[in-house]
Amino acid sequence: MQINRRNFIAAPLALGASSLVSKYASAQGKLEDTLIIRTAGGEEEKLMIEYFFKPFSKETGVNVIPVSSSYGEMVTKVKAMFAAKRIEWDIVLHQQSDIVLPANQDIIVDLGKKCEALPNVASQNIPGACLQYGVPYNYAALVLTYNTKHFGANLPKTYADFWDVQKFPGARGMNNDGSPWRNIMGALLADGVKPSELFPLDVDRAFRKLNQIKPHVSVWWKVGGQGVEAFKSETVVFSPLYTGQSFFLKRAGLPIDYTWNEGLMNRSGYSILKGAPHPRAAAAFLNFWLSRSDEHGEFMKKAGFLTGYAKEVTPKLSPEEVHALGASAAIQDSLVKYDWDWLEPKKASLINDWNRWLAS
Numbered sequence: 001m002q003i004n005r006r007n008f009i010a011a012p013l014a015l016g017a018s019s020l021v022s023k024y025a026s027a028q029g030k031l032e033d034t035l036i037i038r039t040a041g042g043e044e045e046k047l048m049i050e051y052f053f054k055p056f057s058k059e060t061g062v063n064v065i066p067v068s069s070s071y072g073e074m075v076t077k078v079k080a081m082f083a084a085k086r087i088e089w090d091i092v093l094h095q096q097s098d099i100v101l102p103a104n105q106d107i108i109v110d111l112g113k114k115c116e117a118l119p120n121v122a123s124q125n126i127p128g129a130c131l132q133y134g135v136p137y138n139y140a141a142l143v144l145t146y147n148t149k150h151f152g153a154n155l156p157k158t159y160a161d162f163w164d165v166q167k168f169p170g171a172r173g174m175n176n177d178g179s180p181w182r183n184i185m186g187a188l189l190a191d192g193v194k195p196s197e198l199f200p201l202d203v204d205r206a207f208r209k210l211n212q213i214k215p216h217v218s219v220w221w222k223v224g225g226q227g228v229e230a231f232k233s234e235t236v237v238f239s240p241l242y243t244g245q246s247f248f249l250k251r252a253g254l255p256i257d258y259t260w261n262e263g264l265m266n267r268s269g270y271s272i273l274k275g276a277p278h279p280r281a282a283a284a285f286l287n288f289w290l291s292r293s294d295e296h297g298e299f300m301k302k303a304g305f306l307t308g309y310a311k312e313v314t315p316k317l318s319p320e321e322v323h324a325l326g327a328s329a330a331i332q333d334s335l336v337k338y339d340w341d342w343l344e345p346k347k348a349s350l351i352n353d354w355n356r357w358l359a360s
Contacts, residue, residue, distance in 0.1 A: 032278035034063050035285055037091040037270075041068030042225030043248050044303055051299045056288050062281045070222040071095065072178015072351070078273065082107055087275040090282040095179070096267035097340040099134040108133050109272040109279070117283050120290040129308060134271035135286050140305035141263035141326060141335050142175070142182055145227075145246040147237040149255035157261050159190040162238060163209070165216050172213060173230050173239030176220035180354035181343055182264050183210065185336065186240065189262055199339035203350070207357055220358070231256055242266060247304020247324060260326055265335040300325060 037053075039045040045066050053064040067089065069077065074092060081087050098104045115121040115130035122130075129135055146156055147170070156168050165172075174183055184201055187209040193202075219236050221227040228245045230236040232254065241249075241258070243266075249256040270289065272282045290308070297313040300306055306325055314327045322328050326335075343350075 029280060031060055031062055031284055032281045033061065034065065035091070035278050035281040036065045036067060036089045037285070038074055038089055038093050039066045039068050040093060040242075040244075041223050042228065042245070044244050047299055047303050051295045052289060052292065055292070055295070056285055059288070060281070060284060062278075062284070064285070068223065070177040072176075073222070075178055078107065081273075085275075087273055087277060089273055090276040090278045091270050091272055091285065093137060093268055094134060094271050096269065097338070097344050099131045099269045099271055104271075105133060107274055109274055109276075111135075111272075118287045118290065120287050129290060131269055134269035135290060136308045137268045137270050138266075138305045138307055139310070139332070140243040140266045141260070142240050142266055143243055143246055143258045143260060143263045145231070145239055145241040145249070145256060145258040147231065147234065147255055148257050150234075150237040155257070156238065157259050159186045159262055160192075162186070162240075163190040163213050165213075168238065170237035171218040171235060172216045173219040173221055173227055173236035173241075174213075174217050175222075175227070175240060176358065177222050178351065181338075181347070181350055182240070183354070184350065185264060186262075187213075189336070195262070195336045198336070199342050201343075203353065207353070210357065240264075242305075243326060244304040250324070251302075251304070260331045260334065263326070263331075263335045265337050 039048060045068055049064075049066065053066065056062065057064055078089070078092065081089070092108075094104070094108070099108070111117055111130060111132055111134070113130065113132050115132070115135070118130070118135070121135070144156065144159070144162060148155065150170055151168065154168070156162065161168050162172065181201065184203060184206040185198055187206040188198055188202060189195065191205060191209045219226065219230040219239070221230060221239070225245070227236075227239055227241045228249060230239065231249055243258070243263075246256065246258040250258070270286055272279065272286070276282050293312060296307050297316065300310070300313055301317070301321060304325065306327060310327055314322060317325070317327060323331070326332060
């Protein structure tokens with residue numbers, strides 16, 4: 001599976017279950033006793049603690065400290081760290097473009113094109129696992145999520161439906177997590193632009209469309225857990241959510257469902273910050289993350305999104321689980337993709353435009 005600048009898909013990691021952390025540690029020196037990892041919080045963080053953080057601590061003696069934040073909060077925090085020349089975190093959870101494109105290469109560690117510092121990548125030559133500036137974390141999507149009890153038999157399916165408050169009345173939620181290009185893309189889809197023709201984004205047209213939905217948005221969630229709580233309390237009945245949060249709500253038995261139609265691709269990866277206070281422990285964890293096939297399978301089924309072990313795990317899933325996780329090739333191929341070459345240099349201006357619009 002090719003990984004390119006426009007469409008990063010975390011390639012399957014065909015690894016054995018045994019860890020090589022001890023081998024890495026003896027080669028590089030004693031691991032630090034602490035590791036600080038930025039997470040997305042919520043149920044996802046709890047599952048990471050159960051399946052990966054605690055086992056890593058048990059095997060190595062390293063105390064893993066998770067710090068949750070939205071993507072936007074992470075970007076702001078990291079900028080402040082480097083400005084102050086005081087790096088507090090070790091591993092960050094980046095979007096795909098942050099790793100594949102060169103914009104952040106001055107703040108994240110270059111692992112080398114073959115990730116030689118990670119034995120589970122280098123020695124086993126795992127295709128696509130080394131992104132040079134990080135390793136795959138997940139491949140998921142931002143999907144339209146709705147309350148089935150509220151809408152009954154008339155279920156929405158598209159961003160046009162999300163904007164149609166007459167046909168589909170009820171309070172909306174939207175993300176305000178530091179990646180406003182997703183809302184801009186959703187607005188253009190609602191305005192009739194085809195997914196294949198979204199880029200270059202017509203930003204003015206998108207904001208004109210966003211003006212229409214703004215009065216109906218009750219919750220601007222910054223992390224997925226806020227979106228989950230908004231659905232639980234029925235503060236909102238319709239919102240884009242990341243698949244893990246949508247999956248959790250449905251799995252919990254709430255009257256919630258989601259559609260893969262017009263799902264916006266969401267890829268992310270783990271990177272080590274330059275000047276991280278615990279660099280050896282950080283590298284050891286990335287190596288550990290790529291060594292736990294069975295744990296990835298259980299994690300995926302509970303977290304509601306795919307990791308790099310998807311190809312190995314998919315044959316073991318029921319048809320219902322395959323659909324819920326978006327594990328089929330048909331679903332993955334249908335997701336709306338980004339032109340990161342166009343988008344990356346415009347991120348800052350889009351964030352400024354978004355913040356001005358939101359405050360107006």
